[in-house]
Amino acid sequence: MNKIELKNLLFLARLQVKEEDQDKTIEKLQNTFEMIDQMNDLDLDKFEPLNNPLELTNVSRSDEEKNRNKKEEFLKKSPKSDEDYFVVPKIVE
Amino acid sequence: MNFQETRNNFRKKQVSAKELTEESLKKAKEKSELNAFISHFEDYALARASNIDANFDEFKDKSLGGIPIAHKDIFCTDGKKTTCASKMLENFIPPYESTVTKNCNDAGSIMIGKTNMDEFAMGSSNETSFFGPVKNPWGQSLVPGGSSGGSAACVAADITTISTGTDTGGSIRQPAALCGITGLKPTYGLVSRWGMIAFCSSMDQAGPLARDAFACSALLNAMASYDEKDSTCSKRESIDYEKGLNKDFGKLKIGILKGIENLGISEEVLNAYESSKKILEQLGHSFVELDFTELSSGICSYYVIAPAECSSNLSRFDGVKYGHRSEAKNISELYLKTRAEGFGDEVQKRILIGSYVLSAGFYDAYYRKAQKIRRMIKSKFDEFFKDVDLVFLPTTLDQAFEMNRKSTDPNRMYKEDLLTIPANLAGLPAMSLPNGFSKNLPIGAQFVGNYFSEELLLNTAHKMQEVTDWHKMTP
Numbered sequence: 297m298n299k300i301e302l303k304n305l306l307f308l309a310r311l312q313v314k315e316e317d318q319d320k321t322i323e324k325l326q327n328t329f330e331m332i333d334q335m336n337d338l339d340l341d342k343f344e345p346l347n348n349p350l351e352l353t354n355v356s357r358s359d360e361e362k363n364r365n366k367k368e369e370f371l372k373k374s375p376k377s378d379e380d381y382f383v384v385p386k387i388v389e
Numbered sequence: 390m391n392f393q394e395t396r397n398n399f400r401k402k403q404v405s406a407k408e409l410t411e412e413s414l415k416k417a418k419e420k421s422e423l424n425a426f427i428s429h430f431e432d433y434a435l436a437r438a439s440n441i442d443a444n445f446d447e448f449k450d451k452s453l454g455g456i457p458i459a460h461k462d463i464f465c466t467d468g469k470k471t472t473c474a475s476k477m478l479e480n481f482i483p484p485y486e487s488t489v490t491k492n493c494n495d496a497g498s499i500m501i502g503k504t505n506m507d508e509f510a511m512g513s514s515n516e517t518s519f520f521g522p523v524k525n526p527w528g529q530s531l532v533p534g535g536s537s538g539g540s541a542a543c544v545a546a547d548i549t550t551i552s553t554g555t556d557t558g559g560s561i562r563q564p565a566a567l568c569g570i571t572g573l574k575p576t577y578g579l580v581s582r583w584g585m586i587a588f589c590s591s592m593d594q595a596g597p598l599a600r601d602a603f604a605c606s607a608l609l610n611a612m613a614s615y616d617e618k619d620s621t622c623s624k625r626e627s628i629d630y631e632k633g634l635n636k637d638f639g640k641l642k643i644g645i646l647k648g649i650e651n652l653g654i655s656e657e658v659l660n661a662y663e664s665s666k667k668i669l670e671q672l673g674h675s676f677v678e679l680d681f682t683e684l685s686s687g688i689c690s691y692y693v694i695a696p697a698e699c700s701s702n703l704s705r706f707d708g709v710k711y712g713h714r715s716e717a718k719n720i721s722e723l724y725l726k727t728r729a730e731g732f733g734d735e736v737q738k739r740i741l742i743g744s745y746v747l748s749a750g751f752y753d754a755y756y757r758k759a760q761k762i763r764r765m766i767k768s769k770f771d772e773f774f775k776d777v778d779l780v781f782l783p784t785t786l787d788q789a790f791e792m793n794r795k796s797t798d799p800n801r802m803y804k805e806d807l808l809t810i811p812a813n814l815a816g817l818p819a820m821s822l823p824n825g826f827s828k829n830l831p832i833g834a835q836f837v838g839n840y841f842s843e844e845l846l847l848n849t850a851h852k853m854q855e856v857t858d859w860h861k862m863t864p
Contacts, residue, residue, distance in 0.1 A: 345760030349816020
């Protein structure tokens with residue numbers, strides 16, 4: 297992994313690493329991938345990927361009204377609110 | 390005093406819930422240097438204890454009636470700070486209660502505080518917590534294990550008789566082993582994940598920590614329930630695990646691993662393991678040697694799947710919805726700064742690994758391959774359980790280690806979970822119990838059972854604890 301690849305990865309993950317720490321980050325990631333890459337020695341052709349250990353069935357519930365909306369309380373717990381709204385930094389540019 | 394005696398005394402009105410709570414709070418203060426807690430709820434706990442005493446008849450027969458408990462700070466508690474040991478959630482106060490903590494409340498327990506842990510449950514030494522490391526009650530320069538290190542230290546130091554934890558790759562069993570207590574990771578889906586802050590959703594599972602199997606069974610009785618709010622929660626008839634301790638499951642066939650001495654396990658841990666095998670033999674059980682050469686590959690699979698799911702789960706922490714929020718000029722900078730400031734090094738590293746293995750071009754080489762290993766490990770266990778009732782193996786490679794351990798192997802910390810990870814990948818229940826001491830430090834061993842065999846696991850551990858004293862040792 298080089299610095300350009302790391303920068304792409306940091307952008308994908310929405311993280312930041314200071315320029316002077318980037319070599320160390322690359323080294324740490326490479327060490328971990330060295331361990332992970334031992335997977336390549338295995339013959340896995342006959343195995344189907346497994347997402348979840350249990351064979352899960354779809355869950356449905358009856359269409360009953362349940363009021364879990366505690367508006368006043370939720371607004372009170374937010375850092376900033378205005379009447380019925382949460383105030384957040386500008387997220388649309 | 391152990392859980393069973395404490396509960397009997399409460400039931401016989403020889404001690405009040407208030408007295409028990411005062412005692413736990415006092416011990417928590419006396420042992421504050423362990424740093425086992427992130428939050429204490431003294432006023433809340435005392436008020437609740439008084440309420441329980443005032444309504445004694447309602448609580449006296451409940452499985453955790455009148456018993457102080459400590460919850461891992463990963464479970465959302467309504468109106469009470471829940472940090473997941475991260476700066477990101479340093480001031481987060483959930484507006485709702487997790488099913489686990491609600492169930493424990495309903496069973497009559499009294500929460501005295503929330504315990505310290507590795508940040509977002511990522512770690513095996515409790516050193517990644519934003520609130521500082523937890524110290525092992527058996528030696529203050531030693532780690533208690535992780536990620537449920539605070540919960541394990543709390544029970545080992547006798548602050549409470551029971552605590553809750555979560556186990557994604559060994560986070561209940563490894564700290565239980567390193568602190569000399571008993572801990573159970575249930576079958577994936579037995580305990581609801583609602584309100585439990587997600588790390589790796591396909592492996593995260595909450596479970597009990599306590600001194601012995603008896604207390605674990607009482608706590609599991611409270612924790613396990615079908616919950617429609619968790620779509621992966623099992624819809625099975627509930628079992629009374631405490632009653633199950635008195636059942637006779639007869640002579641068991643127990644699987645042991647061929648070539649276990651080649652896995653890098655310390656001499657002390659191997660000696661204790663061999664001694665425990667003799668005890669199991671004396672109890673009438675027999676052994677079947679199993680060929681599990683695939684075991685070591687579990688760690689590769691885990692360190693792909695867990696970071697992948699973590700990178701997805703932790704994308705919700707963006708500075709907008711909740712948690713830490715940095716000052717920023719625009720939305721892009723807000724995301725970057727918030728996340729770089731809010732997450733610690735280990736969490737950031739895992740998000741990066743996860744983002745990498747899920748990115749276009751690498752998905753097949755890493756994520757898909759890791760999922761195939763997961764299938765391989767599960768198939769292997771399915772095969773084992775055609776022949777054996779349980780699998781028995783050490784919990785950890787070694788005993789509690791020094792904080793800031795220097796190792797020539799940069800992946801040494803990840804290998805800490807070598808023996809615990811397979812059960813998580815397969816979603817199987819597994820239980821660690823103390824099985825020896827060396828250099829005045831505890832050692833643990835674990836049983837892995839077939840799906841939903843918690844009753845058998847608890848029963849076997851209980852029968853073993855009836856003839857051994859390791860679980861009674863205190864620092």
